[in-house]
Amino acid sequence: MKGMSLIVRTITTVIIGFIFIYGIYITLHGHLTPGGGFAGGVIVAGALILRILVFGSEPADEKKSEIRTSIFESVGALLFIGIALAGLVIAGTFFLNFLPKGIPFNLLSAGIIPFCNIAIGIKVGAGLFSIFLALAAVKYVVKD
Amino acid sequence: MIELYLFLAFMIIAAFIATEIKDLLAAVISLGAVGFAVAIMFILVQAPDLAIVQIVVEVVTIVIFVAVIFRTTHIDETIGKKLTGPHVFSIVSFSFFALLFLIAVINALQELPAFGNATMKVASEYIRLGLPGTGGANLVADVILDFRALDTLGEATVLFTSVIGVVALIRSVGRKK
Incomplete structure:
Protein backbone atom coordinates (compact mmCIF):
# COMPACT_ATOMS: atom_id res chain seq x y z
CA MET A 1 0.00 0.00 0.00
CA LYS A 2 1.26 3.51 -0.86
CA GLY A 3 1.85 5.98 1.96
CA MET A 4 0.50 9.52 2.39
CA SER A 5 2.03 13.01 2.28
CA LEU A 6 4.76 14.41 4.56
CA ILE A 7 2.30 16.44 6.69
CA VAL A 8 0.18 13.39 7.47
CA ARG A 9 3.29 11.31 8.18
CA THR A 10 4.69 13.88 10.64
CA ILE A 11 1.40 14.29 12.53
CA THR A 12 0.93 10.51 12.66
CA THR A 13 4.45 10.02 14.06
CA VAL A 14 3.53 12.28 16.96
CA ILE A 15 0.03 10.97 17.55
CA ILE A 16 0.15 7.21 16.94
CA GLY A 17 1.88 6.28 20.20
CA PHE A 18 -0.75 8.14 22.20
CA ILE A 19 -3.56 6.34 20.37
CA PHE A 20 -1.90 2.99 21.09
CA ILE A 21 -1.39 3.78 24.77
CA TYR A 22 -4.96 5.07 25.06
CA GLY A 23 -6.24 1.75 23.70
CA ILE A 24 -4.16 -0.18 26.24
CA TYR A 25 -5.36 2.16 29.02
CA ILE A 26 -9.01 1.64 28.07
CA THR A 27 -8.46 -2.13 28.09
CA LEU A 28 -6.63 -2.27 31.42
CA HIS A 29 -9.07 0.08 33.21
CA GLY A 30 -12.17 -1.65 31.79
CA HIS A 31 -13.38 -2.64 35.26
CA LEU A 32 -12.97 0.89 36.67
CA THR A 33 -13.92 3.37 33.93
CA PRO A 34 -16.15 3.23 30.84
CA GLY A 35 -14.69 1.15 28.06
CA GLY A 36 -13.27 -2.33 28.27
CA GLY A 37 -11.68 -4.99 26.15
CA PHE A 38 -13.80 -4.44 23.06
CA ALA A 39 -13.37 -0.65 22.85
CA GLY A 40 -9.67 -0.81 23.74
CA GLY A 41 -9.03 -3.53 21.19
CA VAL A 42 -10.72 -1.51 18.45
CA ILE A 43 -8.62 1.57 19.35
CA VAL A 44 -5.41 -0.50 19.18
CA ALA A 45 -6.52 -1.92 15.83
CA GLY A 46 -7.25 1.64 14.67
CA ALA A 47 -3.69 2.71 15.54
CA LEU A 48 -2.25 -0.22 13.58
CA ILE A 49 -4.55 0.51 10.61
CA LEU A 50 -3.47 4.18 10.74
CA ARG A 51 0.17 3.09 10.55
CA ILE A 52 -0.46 0.94 7.46
CA LEU A 53 -2.54 3.66 5.75
CA VAL A 54 -0.11 6.51 6.40
CA PHE A 55 3.33 4.92 6.07
CA GLY A 56 2.40 2.28 3.52
CA SER A 57 3.64 -1.31 3.45
CA GLU A 58 4.94 -4.02 1.17
CA PRO A 59 2.62 -6.89 0.16
CA ALA A 60 5.10 -9.43 1.56
CA ASP A 61 5.14 -7.65 4.93
CA GLU A 62 1.35 -7.55 4.94
CA LYS A 63 1.17 -11.30 4.40
CA LYS A 64 3.67 -11.90 7.21
CA SER A 65 1.88 -9.64 9.67
CA GLU A 66 -1.47 -11.16 8.70
CA ILE A 67 -0.20 -14.56 9.83
CA ARG A 68 1.12 -12.99 13.04
CA THR A 69 -2.16 -11.21 13.83
CA SER A 70 -4.08 -14.44 13.22
CA ILE A 71 -1.88 -16.09 15.85
CA PHE A 72 -2.55 -13.19 18.23
CA GLU A 73 -6.29 -13.49 17.69
CA SER A 74 -6.25 -17.20 18.45
CA VAL A 75 -4.14 -16.56 21.54
CA GLY A 76 -6.70 -14.00 22.77
CA ALA A 77 -9.60 -16.39 22.22
CA LEU A 78 -7.76 -19.25 23.93
CA LEU A 79 -6.83 -16.95 26.84
CA PHE A 80 -10.49 -15.99 27.33
CA ILE A 81 -11.72 -19.57 27.27
CA GLY A 82 -8.74 -20.59 29.42
CA ILE A 83 -9.87 -18.17 32.14
CA ALA A 84 -13.36 -19.67 31.91
CA LEU A 85 -11.99 -23.22 32.15
CA ALA A 86 -9.74 -22.22 35.07
CA GLY A 87 -12.91 -21.33 36.97
CA LEU A 88 -14.29 -24.77 36.09
CA VAL A 89 -11.13 -26.58 37.22
CA ILE A 90 -10.40 -24.61 40.40
CA ALA A 91 -13.87 -23.90 41.78
CA GLY A 92 -16.19 -26.12 39.77
CA THR A 93 -18.18 -23.52 37.82
CA PHE A 94 -17.60 -22.28 34.27
CA PHE A 95 -16.62 -18.58 34.32
CA LEU A 96 -16.60 -18.39 38.10
CA ASN A 97 -14.86 -15.30 39.50
CA PHE A 98 -12.38 -17.40 41.48
CA LEU A 99 -9.72 -14.73 42.15
CA PRO A 100 -9.89 -12.50 45.26
CA LYS A 101 -12.07 -9.42 44.79
CA GLY A 102 -9.56 -6.91 46.14
CA ILE A 103 -10.32 -3.32 47.12
CA PRO A 104 -12.78 -1.59 44.78
CA PHE A 105 -11.35 1.15 42.51
CA ASN A 106 -7.85 -0.41 42.63
CA LEU A 107 -6.27 -1.49 39.35
CA LEU A 108 -5.89 -5.06 40.60
CA SER A 109 -9.43 -5.74 41.79
CA ALA A 110 -12.60 -7.47 40.60
CA GLY A 111 -11.03 -10.93 40.26
CA ILE A 112 -10.96 -12.26 36.71
CA ILE A 113 -12.62 -9.23 35.05
CA PRO A 114 -9.37 -7.35 34.15
CA PHE A 115 -7.84 -10.54 32.73
CA CYS A 116 -10.96 -11.20 30.66
CA ASN A 117 -10.71 -7.60 29.40
CA ILE A 118 -7.08 -8.13 28.36
CA ALA A 119 -7.95 -11.37 26.54
CA ILE A 120 -10.88 -9.73 24.71
CA GLY A 121 -8.72 -6.70 23.89
CA ILE A 122 -6.05 -8.89 22.25
CA LYS A 123 -8.71 -10.85 20.41
CA VAL A 124 -10.70 -7.90 19.07
CA GLY A 125 -7.67 -5.81 18.15
CA ALA A 126 -5.94 -8.63 16.31
CA GLY A 127 -9.21 -9.73 14.69
CA LEU A 128 -10.09 -6.31 13.25
CA PHE A 129 -6.51 -5.73 12.12
CA SER A 130 -6.37 -9.10 10.36
CA ILE A 131 -9.67 -8.28 8.59
CA PHE A 132 -8.12 -5.00 7.41
CA LEU A 133 -4.94 -6.75 6.26
CA ALA A 134 -6.95 -9.36 4.38
CA LEU A 135 -8.96 -6.61 2.64
CA ALA A 136 -5.75 -4.66 1.89
CA ALA A 137 -4.10 -7.72 0.37
CA VAL A 138 -6.98 -8.19 -2.13
CA LYS A 139 -5.91 -5.12 -4.11
CA TYR A 140 -2.63 -6.67 -5.20
CA VAL A 141 -4.33 -9.88 -6.26
CA VAL A 142 -6.80 -7.98 -8.46
CA LYS A 143 -4.06 -5.76 -9.88
CA ASP A 144 -1.66 -8.58 -10.73
CA MET B 1 -36.03 14.13 25.91
CA ILE B 2 -36.58 16.66 23.11
CA GLU B 3 -32.89 16.54 22.10
CA LEU B 4 -33.18 12.78 21.58
CA TYR B 5 -35.97 13.38 19.05
CA LEU B 6 -33.88 16.08 17.36
CA PHE B 7 -30.99 13.63 16.96
CA LEU B 8 -33.43 10.98 15.75
CA ALA B 9 -34.72 13.33 13.03
CA PHE B 10 -31.12 14.19 12.10
CA MET B 11 -30.29 10.49 11.83
CA ILE B 12 -33.29 9.79 9.60
CA ILE B 13 -32.35 12.66 7.27
CA ALA B 14 -28.70 11.56 7.16
CA ALA B 15 -29.73 7.97 6.46
CA PHE B 16 -31.92 9.12 3.54
CA ILE B 17 -29.01 11.14 2.15
CA ALA B 18 -26.69 8.15 2.53
CA THR B 19 -28.96 5.96 0.40
CA GLU B 20 -29.93 8.56 -2.21
CA ILE B 21 -26.77 10.56 -2.94
CA LYS B 22 -24.78 9.87 -6.09
CA ASP B 23 -21.28 10.46 -4.68
CA LEU B 24 -20.29 7.41 -2.62
CA LEU B 25 -17.82 9.37 -0.47
CA ALA B 26 -20.63 11.72 0.60
CA ALA B 27 -22.80 8.66 1.30
CA VAL B 28 -20.12 7.23 3.61
CA ILE B 29 -19.82 10.57 5.40
CA SER B 30 -23.61 10.66 5.92
CA LEU B 31 -23.40 7.11 7.29
CA GLY B 32 -20.74 8.33 9.70
CA ALA B 33 -23.03 11.17 10.76
CA VAL B 34 -25.71 8.60 11.63
CA GLY B 35 -23.18 6.61 13.69
CA PHE B 36 -21.90 9.65 15.60
CA ALA B 37 -25.47 10.79 16.28
CA VAL B 38 -26.08 7.35 17.84
CA ALA B 39 -22.95 7.89 19.98
CA ILE B 40 -24.21 11.31 21.14
CA MET B 41 -27.58 9.78 21.98
CA PHE B 42 -25.81 7.12 24.09
CA ILE B 43 -24.02 9.91 25.97
CA LEU B 44 -27.33 11.76 26.49
CA VAL B 45 -28.95 8.68 28.07
CA GLN B 46 -25.78 8.21 30.19
CA ALA B 47 -24.27 5.13 28.58
CA PRO B 48 -20.59 6.11 28.12
CA ASP B 49 -19.43 2.50 27.61
CA LEU B 50 -21.63 2.10 24.57
CA ALA B 51 -20.72 5.59 23.33
CA ILE B 52 -16.98 4.77 23.35
CA VAL B 53 -17.55 1.49 21.51
CA GLN B 54 -19.87 3.20 19.00
CA ILE B 55 -17.35 5.98 18.25
CA VAL B 56 -14.31 3.75 17.77
CA VAL B 57 -16.19 1.15 15.71
CA GLU B 58 -17.67 3.95 13.58
CA VAL B 59 -14.23 5.46 12.95
CA VAL B 60 -12.68 2.14 11.93
CA THR B 61 -15.66 1.30 9.70
CA ILE B 62 -15.50 4.67 7.93
CA VAL B 63 -11.74 4.28 7.41
CA ILE B 64 -12.29 0.88 5.77
CA PHE B 65 -15.16 2.24 3.63
CA VAL B 66 -13.10 5.24 2.48
CA ALA B 67 -10.09 3.04 1.73
CA VAL B 68 -12.34 0.85 -0.46
CA ILE B 69 -13.88 3.89 -2.23
CA PHE B 70 -10.47 5.42 -3.01
CA ARG B 71 -9.48 2.18 -4.68
CA THR B 72 -12.67 1.51 -6.65
CA THR B 73 -15.09 4.24 -7.73
CA HIS B 74 -16.68 7.42 -6.43
CA ILE B 75 -19.91 7.45 -8.38
CA ASP B 76 -22.96 5.26 -7.91
CA GLU B 77 -24.44 5.04 -11.40
CA THR B 78 -27.69 3.35 -10.37
CA ILE B 79 -29.01 6.52 -8.68
CA GLY B 80 -30.75 9.27 -10.60
CA LYS B 81 -32.19 7.18 -13.43
CA LYS B 82 -35.81 7.65 -14.49
CA LEU B 83 -38.37 5.64 -12.57
CA THR B 84 -40.10 2.90 -14.50
CA PRO B 113 -43.62 1.18 30.51
CA ALA B 114 -42.34 4.75 30.76
CA PHE B 115 -38.71 5.62 29.95
CA GLY B 116 -36.41 4.38 32.71
CA ASN B 117 -39.00 2.23 34.50
CA ALA B 118 -38.22 -1.34 33.49
CA THR B 119 -40.73 -4.07 34.29
CA MET B 120 -37.99 -6.64 34.81
CA LYS B 121 -36.48 -6.89 38.29
CA VAL B 122 -33.17 -8.42 37.14
CA ALA B 123 -31.58 -5.03 36.32
CA SER B 124 -32.04 -3.70 39.84
CA GLU B 125 -30.53 -6.93 41.20
CA TYR B 126 -27.45 -6.38 39.01
CA ILE B 127 -27.15 -2.81 40.33
CA ARG B 128 -27.55 -3.97 43.94
CA LEU B 129 -25.03 -6.87 43.67
CA GLY B 130 -22.58 -5.33 41.19
CA LEU B 131 -19.90 -3.83 43.41
CA PRO B 132 -20.16 -6.18 46.44
CA GLY B 133 -20.53 -9.30 44.28
CA THR B 134 -17.65 -8.80 41.86
CA GLY B 135 -15.50 -5.94 43.20
CA GLY B 136 -15.52 -4.13 39.86
CA ALA B 137 -16.33 -0.43 39.91
CA ASN B 138 -17.66 -0.36 36.32
CA LEU B 139 -21.10 -1.98 36.43
CA VAL B 140 -21.12 -2.70 32.70
CA ALA B 141 -17.89 -4.69 32.98
CA ASP B 142 -19.34 -6.53 35.99
CA VAL B 143 -22.39 -7.56 34.02
CA ILE B 144 -20.71 -8.57 30.75
CA LEU B 145 -17.69 -10.33 32.28
CA ASP B 146 -19.06 -11.80 35.50
CA PHE B 147 -22.85 -12.14 35.67
CA ARG B 148 -23.29 -12.80 31.96
CA ALA B 149 -19.80 -13.90 30.88
CA LEU B 150 -21.21 -16.78 28.86
CA ASP B 151 -22.99 -14.26 26.60
CA THR B 152 -19.68 -12.47 26.11
CA LEU B 153 -18.05 -15.76 25.15
CA GLY B 154 -20.76 -16.20 22.52
CA GLU B 155 -20.19 -12.68 21.22
CA ALA B 156 -16.43 -13.28 21.03
CA THR B 157 -17.15 -16.49 19.12
CA VAL B 158 -19.25 -14.53 16.61
CA LEU B 159 -16.36 -12.12 16.00
CA PHE B 160 -13.90 -15.01 15.74
CA THR B 161 -16.11 -16.77 13.19
CA SER B 162 -16.49 -13.62 11.09
CA VAL B 163 -12.73 -13.01 11.07
CA ILE B 164 -12.11 -16.63 10.03
CA GLY B 165 -14.74 -16.23 7.30
CA VAL B 166 -13.24 -13.03 5.87
CA VAL B 167 -9.66 -14.31 5.97
CA ALA B 168 -10.58 -17.70 4.48
CA LEU B 169 -12.70 -16.21 1.65
CA ILE B 170 -10.16 -13.59 0.64
CA ARG B 171 -7.20 -15.94 0.93
CA SER B 172 -8.84 -18.45 -1.41
CA VAL B 173 -9.10 -15.64 -3.99
CA GLY B 174 -5.41 -14.95 -3.47
CA ARG B 175 -4.38 -18.58 -3.95
CA LYS B 176 -6.01 -18.94 -7.37
CA LYS B 177 -3.90 -16.19 -8.91
Missing part, protein backbone atom coordinates in the same frame (compact mmCIF):
# COMPACT_ATOMS: atom_id res chain seq x y z
CA GLY B 85 -43.42 1.15 -13.78
CA PRO B 86 -42.08 -1.65 -11.52
CA HIS B 87 -40.06 0.85 -9.49
CA VAL B 88 -43.08 3.08 -8.90
CA PHE B 89 -45.17 0.05 -7.92
CA SER B 90 -42.54 -1.18 -5.46
CA ILE B 91 -42.15 2.28 -3.89
CA VAL B 92 -45.93 2.69 -3.48
CA SER B 93 -46.41 -0.78 -2.01
CA PHE B 94 -43.42 -0.35 0.32
CA SER B 95 -44.76 2.99 1.57
CA PHE B 96 -48.20 1.44 2.15
CA PHE B 97 -46.81 -1.43 4.24
CA ALA B 98 -44.41 0.89 6.08
CA LEU B 99 -47.41 3.04 7.03
CA LEU B 100 -49.34 -0.03 8.26
CA PHE B 101 -46.29 -1.13 10.25
CA LEU B 102 -45.86 2.31 11.82
CA ILE B 103 -49.54 2.41 12.90
CA ALA B 104 -49.07 -1.00 14.54
CA VAL B 105 -45.83 0.16 16.20
CA ILE B 106 -47.49 3.27 17.61
CA ASN B 107 -50.22 1.09 19.14
CA ALA B 108 -47.59 -1.27 20.56
CA LEU B 109 -45.48 1.54 22.02
CA GLN B 110 -48.46 2.83 24.03
CA GLU B 111 -48.30 -0.39 26.07
CA LEU B 112 -44.62 -0.06 27.04
Whole structure:
Protein backbone atom coordinates (compact mmCIF):
# COMPACT_ATOMS: atom_id res chain seq x y z
CA MET A 1 0.00 0.00 0.00
CA LYS A 2 1.26 3.51 -0.86
CA GLY A 3 1.85 5.98 1.96
CA MET A 4 0.50 9.52 2.39
CA SER A 5 2.03 13.01 2.28
CA LEU A 6 4.76 14.41 4.56
CA ILE A 7 2.30 16.44 6.69
CA VAL A 8 0.18 13.39 7.47
CA ARG A 9 3.29 11.31 8.18
CA THR A 10 4.69 13.88 10.64
CA ILE A 11 1.40 14.29 12.53
CA THR A 12 0.93 10.51 12.66
CA THR A 13 4.45 10.02 14.06
CA VAL A 14 3.53 12.28 16.96
CA ILE A 15 0.03 10.97 17.55
CA ILE A 16 0.15 7.21 16.94
CA GLY A 17 1.88 6.28 20.20
CA PHE A 18 -0.75 8.14 22.20
CA ILE A 19 -3.56 6.34 20.37
CA PHE A 20 -1.90 2.99 21.09
CA ILE A 21 -1.39 3.78 24.77
CA TYR A 22 -4.96 5.07 25.06
CA GLY A 23 -6.24 1.75 23.70
CA ILE A 24 -4.16 -0.18 26.24
CA TYR A 25 -5.36 2.16 29.02
CA ILE A 26 -9.01 1.64 28.07
CA THR A 27 -8.46 -2.13 28.09
CA LEU A 28 -6.63 -2.27 31.42
CA HIS A 29 -9.07 0.08 33.21
CA GLY A 30 -12.17 -1.65 31.79
CA HIS A 31 -13.38 -2.64 35.26
CA LEU A 32 -12.97 0.89 36.67
CA THR A 33 -13.92 3.37 33.93
CA PRO A 34 -16.15 3.23 30.84
CA GLY A 35 -14.69 1.15 28.06
CA GLY A 36 -13.27 -2.33 28.27
CA GLY A 37 -11.68 -4.99 26.15
CA PHE A 38 -13.80 -4.44 23.06
CA ALA A 39 -13.37 -0.65 22.85
CA GLY A 40 -9.67 -0.81 23.74
CA GLY A 41 -9.03 -3.53 21.19
CA VAL A 42 -10.72 -1.51 18.45
CA ILE A 43 -8.62 1.57 19.35
CA VAL A 44 -5.41 -0.50 19.18
CA ALA A 45 -6.52 -1.92 15.83
CA GLY A 46 -7.25 1.64 14.67
CA ALA A 47 -3.69 2.71 15.54
CA LEU A 48 -2.25 -0.22 13.58
CA ILE A 49 -4.55 0.51 10.61
CA LEU A 50 -3.47 4.18 10.74
CA ARG A 51 0.17 3.09 10.55
CA ILE A 52 -0.46 0.94 7.46
CA LEU A 53 -2.54 3.66 5.75
CA VAL A 54 -0.11 6.51 6.40
CA PHE A 55 3.33 4.92 6.07
CA GLY A 56 2.40 2.28 3.52
CA SER A 57 3.64 -1.31 3.45
CA GLU A 58 4.94 -4.02 1.17
CA PRO A 59 2.62 -6.89 0.16
CA ALA A 60 5.10 -9.43 1.56
CA ASP A 61 5.14 -7.65 4.93
CA GLU A 62 1.35 -7.55 4.94
CA LYS A 63 1.17 -11.30 4.40
CA LYS A 64 3.67 -11.90 7.21
CA SER A 65 1.88 -9.64 9.67
CA GLU A 66 -1.47 -11.16 8.70
CA ILE A 67 -0.20 -14.56 9.83
CA ARG A 68 1.12 -12.99 13.04
CA THR A 69 -2.16 -11.21 13.83
CA SER A 70 -4.08 -14.44 13.22
CA ILE A 71 -1.88 -16.09 15.85
CA PHE A 72 -2.55 -13.19 18.23
CA GLU A 73 -6.29 -13.49 17.69
CA SER A 74 -6.25 -17.20 18.45
CA VAL A 75 -4.14 -16.56 21.54
CA GLY A 76 -6.70 -14.00 22.77
CA ALA A 77 -9.60 -16.39 22.22
CA LEU A 78 -7.76 -19.25 23.93
CA LEU A 79 -6.83 -16.95 26.84
CA PHE A 80 -10.49 -15.99 27.33
CA ILE A 81 -11.72 -19.57 27.27
CA GLY A 82 -8.74 -20.59 29.42
CA ILE A 83 -9.87 -18.17 32.14
CA ALA A 84 -13.36 -19.67 31.91
CA LEU A 85 -11.99 -23.22 32.15
CA ALA A 86 -9.74 -22.22 35.07
CA GLY A 87 -12.91 -21.33 36.97
CA LEU A 88 -14.29 -24.77 36.09
CA VAL A 89 -11.13 -26.58 37.22
CA ILE A 90 -10.40 -24.61 40.40
CA ALA A 91 -13.87 -23.90 41.78
CA GLY A 92 -16.19 -26.12 39.77
CA THR A 93 -18.18 -23.52 37.82
CA PHE A 94 -17.60 -22.28 34.27
CA PHE A 95 -16.62 -18.58 34.32
CA LEU A 96 -16.60 -18.39 38.10
CA ASN A 97 -14.86 -15.30 39.50
CA PHE A 98 -12.38 -17.40 41.48
CA LEU A 99 -9.72 -14.73 42.15
CA PRO A 100 -9.89 -12.50 45.26
CA LYS A 101 -12.07 -9.42 44.79
CA GLY A 102 -9.56 -6.91 46.14
CA ILE A 103 -10.32 -3.32 47.12
CA PRO A 104 -12.78 -1.59 44.78
CA PHE A 105 -11.35 1.15 42.51
CA ASN A 106 -7.85 -0.41 42.63
CA LEU A 107 -6.27 -1.49 39.35
CA LEU A 108 -5.89 -5.06 40.60
CA SER A 109 -9.43 -5.74 41.79
CA ALA A 110 -12.60 -7.47 40.60
CA GLY A 111 -11.03 -10.93 40.26
CA ILE A 112 -10.96 -12.26 36.71
CA ILE A 113 -12.62 -9.23 35.05
CA PRO A 114 -9.37 -7.35 34.15
CA PHE A 115 -7.84 -10.54 32.73
CA CYS A 116 -10.96 -11.20 30.66
CA ASN A 117 -10.71 -7.60 29.40
CA ILE A 118 -7.08 -8.13 28.36
CA ALA A 119 -7.95 -11.37 26.54
CA ILE A 120 -10.88 -9.73 24.71
CA GLY A 121 -8.72 -6.70 23.89
CA ILE A 122 -6.05 -8.89 22.25
CA LYS A 123 -8.71 -10.85 20.41
CA VAL A 124 -10.70 -7.90 19.07
CA GLY A 125 -7.67 -5.81 18.15
CA ALA A 126 -5.94 -8.63 16.31
CA GLY A 127 -9.21 -9.73 14.69
CA LEU A 128 -10.09 -6.31 13.25
CA PHE A 129 -6.51 -5.73 12.12
CA SER A 130 -6.37 -9.10 10.36
CA ILE A 131 -9.67 -8.28 8.59
CA PHE A 132 -8.12 -5.00 7.41
CA LEU A 133 -4.94 -6.75 6.26
CA ALA A 134 -6.95 -9.36 4.38
CA LEU A 135 -8.96 -6.61 2.64
CA ALA A 136 -5.75 -4.66 1.89
CA ALA A 137 -4.10 -7.72 0.37
CA VAL A 138 -6.98 -8.19 -2.13
CA LYS A 139 -5.91 -5.12 -4.11
CA TYR A 140 -2.63 -6.67 -5.20
CA VAL A 141 -4.33 -9.88 -6.26
CA VAL A 142 -6.80 -7.98 -8.46
CA LYS A 143 -4.06 -5.76 -9.88
CA ASP A 144 -1.66 -8.58 -10.73
CA MET B 1 -36.03 14.13 25.91
CA ILE B 2 -36.58 16.66 23.11
CA GLU B 3 -32.89 16.54 22.10
CA LEU B 4 -33.18 12.78 21.58
CA TYR B 5 -35.97 13.38 19.05
CA LEU B 6 -33.88 16.08 17.36
CA PHE B 7 -30.99 13.63 16.96
CA LEU B 8 -33.43 10.98 15.75
CA ALA B 9 -34.72 13.33 13.03
CA PHE B 10 -31.12 14.19 12.10
CA MET B 11 -30.29 10.49 11.83
CA ILE B 12 -33.29 9.79 9.60
CA ILE B 13 -32.35 12.66 7.27
CA ALA B 14 -28.70 11.56 7.16
CA ALA B 15 -29.73 7.97 6.46
CA PHE B 16 -31.92 9.12 3.54
CA ILE B 17 -29.01 11.14 2.15
CA ALA B 18 -26.69 8.15 2.53
CA THR B 19 -28.96 5.96 0.40
CA GLU B 20 -29.93 8.56 -2.21
CA ILE B 21 -26.77 10.56 -2.94
CA LYS B 22 -24.78 9.87 -6.09
CA ASP B 23 -21.28 10.46 -4.68
CA LEU B 24 -20.29 7.41 -2.62
CA LEU B 25 -17.82 9.37 -0.47
CA ALA B 26 -20.63 11.72 0.60
CA ALA B 27 -22.80 8.66 1.30
CA VAL B 28 -20.12 7.23 3.61
CA ILE B 29 -19.82 10.57 5.40
CA SER B 30 -23.61 10.66 5.92
CA LEU B 31 -23.40 7.11 7.29
CA GLY B 32 -20.74 8.33 9.70
CA ALA B 33 -23.03 11.17 10.76
CA VAL B 34 -25.71 8.60 11.63
CA GLY B 35 -23.18 6.61 13.69
CA PHE B 36 -21.90 9.65 15.60
CA ALA B 37 -25.47 10.79 16.28
CA VAL B 38 -26.08 7.35 17.84
CA ALA B 39 -22.95 7.89 19.98
CA ILE B 40 -24.21 11.31 21.14
CA MET B 41 -27.58 9.78 21.98
CA PHE B 42 -25.81 7.12 24.09
CA ILE B 43 -24.02 9.91 25.97
CA LEU B 44 -27.33 11.76 26.49
CA VAL B 45 -28.95 8.68 28.07
CA GLN B 46 -25.78 8.21 30.19
CA ALA B 47 -24.27 5.13 28.58
CA PRO B 48 -20.59 6.11 28.12
CA ASP B 49 -19.43 2.50 27.61
CA LEU B 50 -21.63 2.10 24.57
CA ALA B 51 -20.72 5.59 23.33
CA ILE B 52 -16.98 4.77 23.35
CA VAL B 53 -17.55 1.49 21.51
CA GLN B 54 -19.87 3.20 19.00
CA ILE B 55 -17.35 5.98 18.25
CA VAL B 56 -14.31 3.75 17.77
CA VAL B 57 -16.19 1.15 15.71
CA GLU B 58 -17.67 3.95 13.58
CA VAL B 59 -14.23 5.46 12.95
CA VAL B 60 -12.68 2.14 11.93
CA THR B 61 -15.66 1.30 9.70
CA ILE B 62 -15.50 4.67 7.93
CA VAL B 63 -11.74 4.28 7.41
CA ILE B 64 -12.29 0.88 5.77
CA PHE B 65 -15.16 2.24 3.63
CA VAL B 66 -13.10 5.24 2.48
CA ALA B 67 -10.09 3.04 1.73
CA VAL B 68 -12.34 0.85 -0.46
CA ILE B 69 -13.88 3.89 -2.23
CA PHE B 70 -10.47 5.42 -3.01
CA ARG B 71 -9.48 2.18 -4.68
CA THR B 72 -12.67 1.51 -6.65
CA THR B 73 -15.09 4.24 -7.73
CA HIS B 74 -16.68 7.42 -6.43
CA ILE B 75 -19.91 7.45 -8.38
CA ASP B 76 -22.96 5.26 -7.91
CA GLU B 77 -24.44 5.04 -11.40
CA THR B 78 -27.69 3.35 -10.37
CA ILE B 79 -29.01 6.52 -8.68
CA GLY B 80 -30.75 9.27 -10.60
CA LYS B 81 -32.19 7.18 -13.43
CA LYS B 82 -35.81 7.65 -14.49
CA LEU B 83 -38.37 5.64 -12.57
CA THR B 84 -40.10 2.90 -14.50
CA GLY B 85 -43.42 1.15 -13.78
CA PRO B 86 -42.08 -1.65 -11.52
CA HIS B 87 -40.06 0.85 -9.49
CA VAL B 88 -43.08 3.08 -8.90
CA PHE B 89 -45.17 0.05 -7.92
CA SER B 90 -42.54 -1.18 -5.46
CA ILE B 91 -42.15 2.28 -3.89
CA VAL B 92 -45.93 2.69 -3.48
CA SER B 93 -46.41 -0.78 -2.01
CA PHE B 94 -43.42 -0.35 0.32
CA SER B 95 -44.76 2.99 1.57
CA PHE B 96 -48.20 1.44 2.15
CA PHE B 97 -46.81 -1.43 4.24
CA ALA B 98 -44.41 0.89 6.08
CA LEU B 99 -47.41 3.04 7.03
CA LEU B 100 -49.34 -0.03 8.26
CA PHE B 101 -46.29 -1.13 10.25
CA LEU B 102 -45.86 2.31 11.82
CA ILE B 103 -49.54 2.41 12.90
CA ALA B 104 -49.07 -1.00 14.54
CA VAL B 105 -45.83 0.16 16.20
CA ILE B 106 -47.49 3.27 17.61
CA ASN B 107 -50.22 1.09 19.14
CA ALA B 108 -47.59 -1.27 20.56
CA LEU B 109 -45.48 1.54 22.02
CA GLN B 110 -48.46 2.83 24.03
CA GLU B 111 -48.30 -0.39 26.07
CA LEU B 112 -44.62 -0.06 27.04
CA PRO B 113 -43.62 1.18 30.51
CA ALA B 114 -42.34 4.75 30.76
CA PHE B 115 -38.71 5.62 29.95
CA GLY B 116 -36.41 4.38 32.71
CA ASN B 117 -39.00 2.23 34.50
CA ALA B 118 -38.22 -1.34 33.49
CA THR B 119 -40.73 -4.07 34.29
CA MET B 120 -37.99 -6.64 34.81
CA LYS B 121 -36.48 -6.89 38.29
CA VAL B 122 -33.17 -8.42 37.14
CA ALA B 123 -31.58 -5.03 36.32
CA SER B 124 -32.04 -3.70 39.84
CA GLU B 125 -30.53 -6.93 41.20
CA TYR B 126 -27.45 -6.38 39.01
CA ILE B 127 -27.15 -2.81 40.33
CA ARG B 128 -27.55 -3.97 43.94
CA LEU B 129 -25.03 -6.87 43.67
CA GLY B 130 -22.58 -5.33 41.19
CA LEU B 131 -19.90 -3.83 43.41
CA PRO B 132 -20.16 -6.18 46.44
CA GLY B 133 -20.53 -9.30 44.28
CA THR B 134 -17.65 -8.80 41.86
CA GLY B 135 -15.50 -5.94 43.20
CA GLY B 136 -15.52 -4.13 39.86
CA ALA B 137 -16.33 -0.43 39.91
CA ASN B 138 -17.66 -0.36 36.32
CA LEU B 139 -21.10 -1.98 36.43
CA VAL B 140 -21.12 -2.70 32.70
CA ALA B 141 -17.89 -4.69 32.98
CA ASP B 142 -19.34 -6.53 35.99
CA VAL B 143 -22.39 -7.56 34.02
CA ILE B 144 -20.71 -8.57 30.75
CA LEU B 145 -17.69 -10.33 32.28
CA ASP B 146 -19.06 -11.80 35.50
CA PHE B 147 -22.85 -12.14 35.67
CA ARG B 148 -23.29 -12.80 31.96
CA ALA B 149 -19.80 -13.90 30.88
CA LEU B 150 -21.21 -16.78 28.86
CA ASP B 151 -22.99 -14.26 26.60
CA THR B 152 -19.68 -12.47 26.11
CA LEU B 153 -18.05 -15.76 25.15
CA GLY B 154 -20.76 -16.20 22.52
CA GLU B 155 -20.19 -12.68 21.22
CA ALA B 156 -16.43 -13.28 21.03
CA THR B 157 -17.15 -16.49 19.12
CA VAL B 158 -19.25 -14.53 16.61
CA LEU B 159 -16.36 -12.12 16.00
CA PHE B 160 -13.90 -15.01 15.74
CA THR B 161 -16.11 -16.77 13.19
CA SER B 162 -16.49 -13.62 11.09
CA VAL B 163 -12.73 -13.01 11.07
CA ILE B 164 -12.11 -16.63 10.03
CA GLY B 165 -14.74 -16.23 7.30
CA VAL B 166 -13.24 -13.03 5.87
CA VAL B 167 -9.66 -14.31 5.97
CA ALA B 168 -10.58 -17.70 4.48
CA LEU B 169 -12.70 -16.21 1.65
CA ILE B 170 -10.16 -13.59 0.64
CA ARG B 171 -7.20 -15.94 0.93
CA SER B 172 -8.84 -18.45 -1.41
CA VAL B 173 -9.10 -15.64 -3.99
CA GLY B 174 -5.41 -14.95 -3.47
CA ARG B 175 -4.38 -18.58 -3.95
CA LYS B 176 -6.01 -18.94 -7.37
CA LYS B 177 -3.90 -16.19 -8.91
